[in-house]
Structure formats: C-alpha cells, structure tokens
Amino acid sequence: MRQLVLTCAQLISRSDLAAAHRxxxxLSTNSSAYGDSSDRLIHSFTKALNRRLISTTSTSNTFLINQHFHTSNNYNDEAIIQSSFLSLNQITPFIRFNHLTANQAILEGIDQTNHQSLMRPPQEPQNIHILDFDIMHGVQWPPLMQAIADRFPPPTLRITGTGNNLNxxxxxxxxxxxxAHSLGLxxxxxxxxxxxxxxxxxxHLIDRLSDVIILPNExxxxxxxxxxxxLLKNRDKLCLLLRKIKSMNPRVVTLAENEANHNHPIFPSRVLEAMGYYTAVFESLEATLPPNSRxxxxxxxxxxxxEIVDIVAEEGDNRKERHERYRSWEVMMRSAGFRNVQLSSYAVSQAKLLLRLHYPSEGYNLEVMNECFFLGWKNQPLFSVSSWH
Incomplete structure (x- = not known):
C-alpha cells in the first residue's frame, strides 16, 4: 500500500491523472482512519493525494471521491486545532520535549548572564524578557515561570508573544x-x-521586530x-530575519524543528520523505494508545x-510545513552569526526522565549530537532542539 502511495505521487507528477485517480x-477502499497505524497512515496520505489531484485538474468533479473523503475539512477551525494541539501535548512527548529542553536552555543562558554580571547588587532581581515566535496558547511558559519564581530574589519576567489572532x-x-500572580511573580x-x-x-515580521523594546537591564x-x-519559502529573507534577531543581542536563542526534509522541490521525493517520517509518528501513537482512543x-x-495535507497537496505560497533537518538550520544559524551553546548534562537527564516517566514505551529515544538534542522513535529522528548565542 505504501508503494502504491509513492506510485500515485509519481503519476500525479507526470500528469497521468486518470491512472492516479484509479x-x-x-487506496481509499483499502485503508481506514480507524485501523492499525499503517491503515491510518495510508488513509491520511490518500486523502492528501486526493486533494492534490483535485487542485491539479480543472475537472475536479471527475476525480472527486465523495464516497471515501469529506470534501470539507476542519483544518482551519481554530477550536478544533486547539483541541488537537492540547491532545498532542498530553499523549505524546513531542511538544513537552521541545518546550522542556528549550526552557532549560533559556534558564542556563540566563544563569550564565547572571554569573557574568558583576554590577548587579546581590539582592537586585534579574529582569528577563522572552520573545516567543507564535506563542499560541502559551503552554510552554508555566513550568519556566514556576522555576524562576522559586529563585531569590525572584526575577521579573516580560514575554512578547507573536501571533496573527489578537483575541x-x-x-x-x-x-x-x-x-504569574498566583506565584507572586x-x-x-x-x-x-x-x-x-x-x-x-x-x-512584515522584521518590521514588527523593530517595535520590540529591549530595556537596558533586561x-x-x-x-x-x-x-x-x-519561512523557508524564501531562504534569503529568513536569513535576514535571523540576522535581525542577532542584532537584538539575545543571551540565548532556542530552536526546535521537525527533523525531516519536507521541503524537497521534487514532489515524489517529498512524499517519500514524509512517508518515512509519519510512519514513525503513527507507530509511536499505536504503541502508546488503544485504537479507539479519541x-x-x-x-x-x-x-x-x-501537516500531511499541507506537505502533499499544497505548493507555492500555500505550503507552510517546509521542514528541514538540523544540518540546514545549523548552516543558516552560523551564517547569521550565531554559535552553538552546549546544553548541560542536567538537561539531558531531565529529557530522559520525561520520556521514562510519562511515555514508558521503549520506542522513544534521545540522542545528543553536535550540541543538539534529537528525539526519535526507534531509528527515526523526529525533532531537534538546539541552543544558540
């Protein structure tokens, strides 16, 4: 079935749409959103290929498979997306690993600044300012707020959060x-x-960053x-953004990304890469939760x-999920003037403890290479987290 998915992608790339439709x-009659992990994976990719086929041909009604897929979807419903994100945060280590490791990098960067400052009187609180790109619902920050509230004297904390929905x-x-008020912070x-x-x-983002005020004692x-x-659609513009961030003189920049190349310009190659990546993701979910888990x-x-629909069905300006591997990010960060910051052995043990306590499946693993943390399922790396200065 997976080979049929790849063959279908090749047929679409060659504009053999009738064969792709067959x-x-x-695929749609031999897969299900409620079967095993392979069934569910094939179902998601088939739905994405169907979307791609519809957008490719001007006679979409000919190829629309109404009996297997709903043409309307809830991908843009904010409440449904929020619910799925909170579920993701609860049942997988992916979000928590990224947040926990990034928070630890921030704490260690702040501590280094505090140790290097000889001018601050011992009882004067530290002033911390976090610029968070796409803060969403802010679930990353309560653990960090708890950690700094326990310090004496407790620091002041200011968070600038970006987003495109003011509410x-x-x-x-x-x-x-x-x-923060409940913590006395x-x-x-x-x-x-x-x-x-x-x-x-x-x-626009670079212009808006000029509005961020950094106080002298922060x-x-x-x-x-x-x-x-x-932002990878225009790599040159992204590098300009990174240099803009560098000019703000941050003590630490945390970077977490999917460890995959879903930005391949050749469509079948992108589908092949995504198949390998999401096979591991769906297998990890099957090992963790029963089939009927809501x-x-x-x-x-x-x-x-x-994500799969975006990677498979979208092109040009509409495609957002342009994941690339850590080695690409390393090149871009270094070209913008950043250098790696090594995370501590405590950060390693903390991440391992998270996996052991909350996600007992033996399939999850943590590797540290080139000053970067990688969370994976069996032999497939899934996410990377690194720290920069």
Missing amino acids: LIVI ILRRTGDRLSKF RFRFYPLLLANTNVENVD TLAVNCVLYLHR ERIEVEQVWFGR
Missing part, C-alpha cells in the same frame, strides 16, 4: 498573567500582532519552537493529518 480509489494573544496573556505580557495572511510575511531570550520552517484519532486526523 490508484486513489484502490488568542490576549487570552494567552490573561492566562499567563493570572498564573512580577510579570507583563505584550502581544505582537502579525499580518493575518496565509503566507508568513518575513518583511536579559533577552528568543524562542523559536516549531515556527521558522514556515485523543489518538483527533491527533492523527487533525494535527498530523493537516
């Missing part, structure tokens, strides 16, 4: 403010609204978790299903 019929930004700021939140377009506008940390890959079905069909 394969989609076969979500405000609700996120309110939740974080209430949590001096906290302020600033929403940085970006243009609400389908395509991330790097020029330690700046920049958080880029599962965000920068959306959360598992939601994460597979909404969160990862949305």
Whole structure:
C-alpha cells in the first residue's frame, strides 16, 4: 500500500491523472482512519493525494471521491486545532520535549548572564524578557515561570508573544498573567500582532521586530519552537530575519524543528520523505494508545493529518510545513552569526526522565549530537532542539 502511495505521487507528477485517480480509489477502499497505524497512515496520505489531484485538474468533479473523503475539512477551525494541539501535548512527548529542553536552555543562558554580571547588587532581581515566535496558547511558559519564581530574589519576567489572532494573544496573556500572580511573580505580557495572511510575511515580521523594546537591564531570550520552517519559502529573507534577531543581542536563542526534509522541490521525493517520517509518528501513537482512543484519532486526523495535507497537496505560497533537518538550520544559524551553546548534562537527564516517566514505551529515544538534542522513535529522528548565542 505504501508503494502504491509513492506510485500515485509519481503519476500525479507526470500528469497521468486518470491512472492516479484509479490508484486513489484502490487506496481509499483499502485503508481506514480507524485501523492499525499503517491503515491510518495510508488513509491520511490518500486523502492528501486526493486533494492534490483535485487542485491539479480543472475537472475536479471527475476525480472527486465523495464516497471515501469529506470534501470539507476542519483544518482551519481554530477550536478544533486547539483541541488537537492540547491532545498532542498530553499523549505524546513531542511538544513537552521541545518546550522542556528549550526552557532549560533559556534558564542556563540566563544563569550564565547572571554569573557574568558583576554590577548587579546581590539582592537586585534579574529582569528577563522572552520573545516567543507564535506563542499560541502559551503552554510552554508555566513550568519556566514556576522555576524562576522559586529563585531569590525572584526575577521579573516580560514575554512578547507573536501571533496573527489578537483575541488568542490576549487570552494567552490573561492566562499567563493570572498564573504569574498566583506565584507572586512580577510579570507583563505584550502581544505582537502579525499580518493575518496565509503566507508568513518575513518583511512584515522584521518590521514588527523593530517595535520590540529591549530595556537596558533586561536579559533577552528568543524562542523559536516549531515556527521558522514556515519561512523557508524564501531562504534569503529568513536569513535576514535571523540576522535581525542577532542584532537584538539575545543571551540565548532556542530552536526546535521537525527533523525531516519536507521541503524537497521534487514532489515524489517529498512524499517519500514524509512517508518515512509519519510512519514513525503513527507507530509511536499505536504503541502508546488503544485504537479507539479519541485523543489518538483527533491527533492523527487533525494535527498530523493537516501537516500531511499541507506537505502533499499544497505548493507555492500555500505550503507552510517546509521542514528541514538540523544540518540546514545549523548552516543558516552560523551564517547569521550565531554559535552553538552546549546544553548541560542536567538537561539531558531531565529529557530522559520525561520520556521514562510519562511515555514508558521503549520506542522513544534521545540522542545528543553536535550540541543538539534529537528525539526519535526507534531509528527515526523526529525533532531537534538546539541552543544558540
């Protein structure tokens, strides 16, 4: 079945749409969103190929497989996406690993600044400013807020969160403010609204960063978790953004990304890469949760299903999920003037503890290479987290 998926992608790339349609019929009748991990994977890729076929031909009604796929989807419904994200955060280590490791890198960067500062009186609190790209619902920050609230004297914390929905930004700021108040932490939140377009506008983002005020006594940390890959359509512009961030003189920049090459310009090669990557993802979900788990079905069909549709069905300005491997990010970060910061042995043990306590399946593994943390399933790396200065 997986070979048929790849053959279908090749047929679409050669514009043999009738043959591709016949394969989609076969794939759709022999896969299910409620079977084993392979069935579910094939179902998601078949749905994405069907979308690709519809967008490729001007006579879409000829190829539309109404009996197997709903033409309308909920990929743009904010409430459904939020629900799938929260489920993803609960049932997999992916988001927690990225957040935990990035938070530890921020804490270690802040501590290094504190040790190097000889001018601050011992009882004067530290001022921390975090610039978080695409803060979403802010689930990364309560653990870090708890960690710094336990220090004496407790630092002041300011978070500038970017997003393209002002209501979500405000609700996120309110939740974080209430949590900070419960900890007795001096906290302020600033929403940085970006243009609400389908395509991330790097020029607009660079302009908006000029509005971010960095106070003289603040330690700046920049958080880029599962965000920068959306800007890879124009690599030169992305490098300009990285240099802009460098000019803000952050103490630490955290970078977390999917460890995959879903930005391949050749369509069948991109599908092949995505098949390998999401095979591991779906197998990890099967090893963790029963087949009838509502959360598992939601994460597979909404969160990862949305990614697969974007990678397979979209091209040009509409495609956002342009993941690339760590070695590409390493080249770009170094070219912008950054250098790797080694994470501590405590960060390694903390990440391993997370996997052991919350996700007991033996398939998850952690590797550290070239100053970078890699979370994987068996032999397939899935996410990388690194720290830069």
